[in-house]
Amino acid sequence: xxxxxxxxxxxxxxxxxxxxxxxxxxxxxxxxxxxxxxxxxxxxxxxxxxxxxxxxxxxxxxxxxxxxxxxxxxxxxxxxxxxxxxxxxxxxxxxxxxxxxxxxxxxxxxxxxxxxxxxxxxxxxxxxxxxxxxxxxxxxxxxxxxxxxxxxxxxxxxxxxxxxxxxxxxxxxxxxxxxxxxxxxxxxxxxxxxxxxxxxxxxxxxxxxxxxxxxxxxxxxxxxxxxxxxxxxxxxxxxxxxxxxxxxxxxxxxxxxxxxxxxxxxxxxxxxxxxxxxxxxxxxxxxxxxxxxxxxxxxxxxxxxxxxxxxxxxxxxxxxxxxxxxxxxxxxxxxxxxxxxxxxxxxxxxxxxxxxxxxxxxxxxxxxxxxxxxxxxxxxxxxxxxxxxxxxxxxxxxxxxxxxxxxxxxxxxxxxxxxxxxxxxxxxxxxxxxxxxxxxxxxxxxxx
Amino acid sequence: xxxxxxxxxxxxxxxxxxxxxxxxxxxxxxxxxxxxxxxxxxxxxxxxxxxxxxxxxxxxxxxxxxxxxxxxxxxxxxxxxxxxxxxxxxxxxxxxxxxxxxxxxxxxxxxxxxxxxxxxxxxxxxxxxxxxxxxxxxxxxxxxxxxxxxxxxxxxxxxxxxxxxxxxxxxxxxxxxxxxxxxxxxxxxxxxxxxxxxxxxxxxxxxxxxxxxxxxxxxxxxxxxxxxxxxxxxxxxxxxxxxxxxxxxxxxxxxxxxxxxxxxxxxxxxxxxxxxxxxxxxxxxxxxxxxxxxxxxxxxxxxxxxxxxxxxxxxxxxxxxxxxxxxxxxxxxxxxxxxxxxxxxxxxxxxxxxxxxxxxxxxxxxxxxxxxxxxxxxxxxxxxxxxxxxxxxxxxxxxxxxxxxxxxxxxxxxxxxxxxxxxxxxxxxxxxxxxxxxxxxxxxxxxx
Numbered sequence: 001x002x003x004x005x006x007x008x009x010x011x012x013x014x015x016x017x018x019x020x021x022x023x024x025x026x027x028x029x030x031x032x033x034x035x036x037x038x039x040x041x042x043x044x045x046x047x048x049x050x051x052x053x054x055x056x057x058x059x060x061x062x063x064x065x066x067x068x069x070x071x072x073x074x075x076x077x078x079x080x081x082x083x084x085x086x087x088x089x090x091x092x093x094x095x096x097x098x099x100x101x102x103x104x105x106x107x108x109x110x111x112x113x114x115x116x117x118x119x120x121x122x123x124x125x126x127x128x129x130x131x132x133x134x135x136x137x138x139x140x141x142x143x144x145x146x147x148x149x150x151x152x153x154x155x156x157x158x159x160x161x162x163x164x165x166x167x168x169x170x171x172x173x174x175x176x177x178x179x180x181x182x183x184x185x186x187x188x189x190x191x192x193x194x195x196x197x198x199x200x201x202x203x204x205x206x207x208x209x210x211x212x213x214x215x216x217x218x219x220x221x222x223x224x225x226x227x228x229x230x231x232x233x234x235x236x237x238x239x240x241x242x243x244x245x246x247x248x249x250x251x252x253x254x255x256x257x258x259x260x261x262x263x264x265x266x267x268x269x270x271x272x273x274x275x276x277x278x279x280x281x282x283x284x285x286x287x288x289x290x291x292x293x294x295x296x297x298x299x300x301x302x303x304x305x306x307x308x309x310x311x312x313x314x315x316x317x318x319x320x321x322x323x324x325x326x327x328x329x330x331x332x333x334x335x336x337x338x339x340x341x342x343x344x345x346x347x348x349x350x351x352x353x354x355x356x357x358x359x360x361x362x363x364x365x366x367x368x369x370x371x372x373x374x375x376x377x378x379x380x381x382x383x384x385x386x387x388x389x390x391x392x393x394x395x396x397x398x399x400x401x402x403x404x405x406x407x408x409x410x411x412x413x414x415x416x417x418x419x420x421x422x423x424x425x426x427x428x429x430x431x432x433x434x435x436x437x438x439x440x441x442x443x444x445x446x447x448x
Numbered sequence: 449x450x451x452x453x454x455x456x457x458x459x460x461x462x463x464x465x466x467x468x469x470x471x472x473x474x475x476x477x478x479x480x481x482x483x484x485x486x487x488x489x490x491x492x493x494x495x496x497x498x499x500x501x502x503x504x505x506x507x508x509x510x511x512x513x514x515x516x517x518x519x520x521x522x523x524x525x526x527x528x529x530x531x532x533x534x535x536x537x538x539x540x541x542x543x544x545x546x547x548x549x550x551x552x553x554x555x556x557x558x559x560x561x562x563x564x565x566x567x568x569x570x571x572x573x574x575x576x577x578x579x580x581x582x583x584x585x586x587x588x589x590x591x592x593x594x595x596x597x598x599x600x601x602x603x604x605x606x607x608x609x610x611x612x613x614x615x616x617x618x619x620x621x622x623x624x625x626x627x628x629x630x631x632x633x634x635x636x637x638x639x640x641x642x643x644x645x646x647x648x649x650x651x652x653x654x655x656x657x658x659x660x661x662x663x664x665x666x667x668x669x670x671x672x673x674x675x676x677x678x679x680x681x682x683x684x685x686x687x688x689x690x691x692x693x694x695x696x697x698x699x700x701x702x703x704x705x706x707x708x709x710x711x712x713x714x715x716x717x718x719x720x721x722x723x724x725x726x727x728x729x730x731x732x733x734x735x736x737x738x739x740x741x742x743x744x745x746x747x748x749x750x751x752x753x754x755x756x757x758x759x760x761x762x763x764x765x766x767x768x769x770x771x772x773x774x775x776x777x778x779x780x781x782x783x784x785x786x787x788x789x790x791x792x793x794x795x796x797x798x799x800x801x802x803x804x805x806x807x808x809x810x811x812x813x814x815x816x817x818x819x820x821x822x823x824x825x826x827x828x829x830x831x832x833x834x835x836x837x838x839x840x841x842x843x844x845x846x847x848x849x850x851x852x853x854x855x856x857x858x859x860x861x862x863x864x865x866x867x868x869x870x871x872x873x874x875x876x877x878x879x880x881x882x883x884x885x886x887x888x889x890x891x892x893x894x895x896x
Contacts, residue, residue, distance in 0.1 A: 016487045024490070025480035032473035039464045042472070042708035079527055080714070082735035090534065090565035095606035114732030117538035119567065119606030158543035158567030158606070260490035263525070264738035282561030282781065287530035292710035294741060 041296030044288030049077020095119025133186025178352025183343030215351030333421030489744030492736030495527020543567025581634025627799025631791030663799030781869030
């Protein structure tokens with residue numbers, strides 16, 4: 001038996017060649033060689049996080065999104081999007097007061113456990129989306145249905161809102177730009193509808209905005225089309241702005257996908273009132289603001305422009321090539337077999353880490369994933385992974401398959417999809433016993 | 449008016465000269481120059497954290513405590529003790545199942561909010577301690593009283609124990625070695641009693657062991673006396689070992705006080721089953737294990753011995769000198785005025801960051817702190833800060849004052865205490881109106 005090279009289209013990581021070691025080495029050296037930088041970076045920090053990084057992020061975001069309201073007072077440094085989500089839930093929800101967590105589905109799978117760890121077991125609700133984004137009517141029906149139900153109203157509250165704190169009645173979790181896994185981007189119109197709905201039902205929209213900086217122009221237009229506003233920006237401007245000082249949307253962003261996951265650093269943008277509350281999360285205050293040392297290293301890379309250069313000159317060209325190789329191979333090897341591609345942006349921008357497709361209705365992803373691994377040494381993610389815990393049937397994903405194009409190089413992406421085509425073709429072939437004699441089927445009919 | 453130099457005896461930080469910038473620069477450089485190190489350090493990590501650091505910690509702890517059971521399977525890397533406490537509560541408590549959180553008081557003040565953020569508002573209980581540590585009888589009476597009460601038993605659980613997870617009925621929080629603020633060290637006997645109590649009442653003892661490495665021999669004996677076993681080690685050996693696979697005690701440790709707070713990295717030691725559960729905390733799994741990059745930098749400092757050298761040759765001698773200067777000045781300026789020193793270790797070891805004393809009964813710490821700041825520009829911590837939120841009266845600390853000797857140099861420590869003596873003397877002096885004429889008092893009596 002000939003061993004074939006394993007191809008990993010499952011792992012949602014940047015490949016090693018995209019990790020900016022020299023940029024980080026230079027920045028670390030600068031921080032540790034200047035006492036004016038090293039002392040604050042190695043000490044306890046201000047509650048909203050390292051001030052120079054907050055300033056640099058504000059300047060950079062303003063340039064990216066043309067949002068003059070993005071100021072340091074709207075930014076809090078985090079220990080990465082996942083750790084920060086736990087902080088947000090600790091401060092802004094109470095498991096006996098907050099009703100449900102609505103997740104746009106298929107959903108980023110590892111997020112479910114963070115909600116469950118914070119007291120929402122059995123109260124995660126899957127909301128479907130189409131090519132324009134979240135199904136607003138479905139979401140509103142669900143919010144309205146639970147509006148009258150008194151989830152926990154007869155229970156003792158386990159928390160009390162503290163200074164600069166508020167508990168929301170509902171949470172909505174979404175990855176609006178290049179969603180994991182679906183690759184979909186929510187349209188401007190849907191984002192606006194989502195904000196209006198959140199205001200109506202006292203919901204906090206937690207937008208996982210970690211793929212926002214990995215997008216590129218898929219057309220020939222110059223300059224490229226503007227980015228779709230983040231939901232937090234829509235909340236800032238829509239219908240006269242937020243209806244409470246806390247607002248109804250936050251951007252949970254990260255340096256994981258634009259520098260390196262191992263840095264464990266991100267940031268949140270929200271109203272200044274929300275940011276003050278978040279900065280008072282007990283573990284952050286006691287710990288002295290998350291990721292202090294690394295935050296000071298990252299601040300250097302933003303200040304001297306090496307981070308921006310890395311995104312523009314290394315990440316975007318690499319991911320663009322890999323994405324195109326992936327799409328091209330899917331078109332060649334899978335679409336002719338009846339696969340349906342989702343999330344391929346119809347708009348002028350492409351990006352993210354993932355491509356998601358649906359297998360023909362007769363093929364279950366679970367079996368396909370197993371065969372791909374066993375027969376062809378290709379690892380891929382089964383759609384079932386991305387169903388919402390406890391609400392799997394609302395938005396089933398048993399025919400979905402996620403491919404990550406961040407980990408492997410172009411040749412391997414193409415080869416991996418060629419092999420997947422081979423697996424799918426073999427699964428679609430009628431069984432020899434069926435082809436060679438209808439008697440097989442007849443026998444079953446007779447015997448049953 | 450002559451401005452006098454402000455002296456900060458409030459801030460619980462290491463001073464800038466104790467931050468090991470060159471050690472960290474060398475370690476960062478090594479990590480970022482070797483792809484075998486930089487790639488894992490900048491990527492997502494294994495769930496219990498960076499394996500080489502877990503191995504190095506295990507070897508080092510074994511040497512420190514002579515605990516052959518300390519192996520990597522008993523260690524999980526954390527994002528520092530505070531962030532890790534939030535993870536522990538997310539995984540091992542349910543606010544509707546877990547009854548109370550018992551805090552040895554006076555308590556590290558910033559910890560209260562972490563418990564409150566996780567659903568224990570109104571259920572923090574203060575437990576007094578004497579010079580040997582926690583008052584076991586008081587704690588048992590409180591545990592027994594609440595054993596029969598069904599805190600939340602009629603409420604819907606907000607979580608369900610997941611794989612490798614268990615919810616404890618009670619939490620006990622303590623800083624057993626050189627407590628913040630009291631400076632007290634719990635005796636071996638009390639530690640054993642505490643473990644037995646925890647087993648009896650399904651309690652998890654969370655021992656904040658962050659000052660364990662900052663202790664020195666206060667006698668002339670050579671070799672120095674062995675360290676008092678950590679509570680987690682006592683749980684491992686006492687009466688045949690843990691009565692459940694999860695155990696009843698964990699060590700929550702940190703590199704904040706032995707390298708630098710800004711690194712935001714620590715570790716937990718517990719049973720392998722507990723560690724597996726903790727490593728599955730949703731935010732850690734999704735984030736890819738806490739503090740990955742910094743963990744790899746710290747691993748270098750442990751491997752090449754620079755961390756151990758730094759503790760032995762820089763930190764311990766510096767803190768020892770500062771502690772002695774502080775004690776000496778307290779004896780000279782404050783004890784003659786009726787101040788009572790607490791936590792001054794009677795045993796052969798001294799250490800930690802703090803000295804705690806009680807003012808004469810007629811003087812409130814609140815007023816003393818204000819006068820010290822206004823009249824003499826000395827910042828100190830008022831005992832009230834360290835009362836347990838919501839249970840302040842159980843263990844009041846209104847005459848307590850905490851001095852941190854980590855931030856200022858010896859001369860400033862001595863000068864600060866001299867000024868505090870001046871403040872106290874002036875507060876103890878009878879008011880001139882009282883001295884110069886009893887008529888003042890008489891007038892009040894007549895008029896009232």
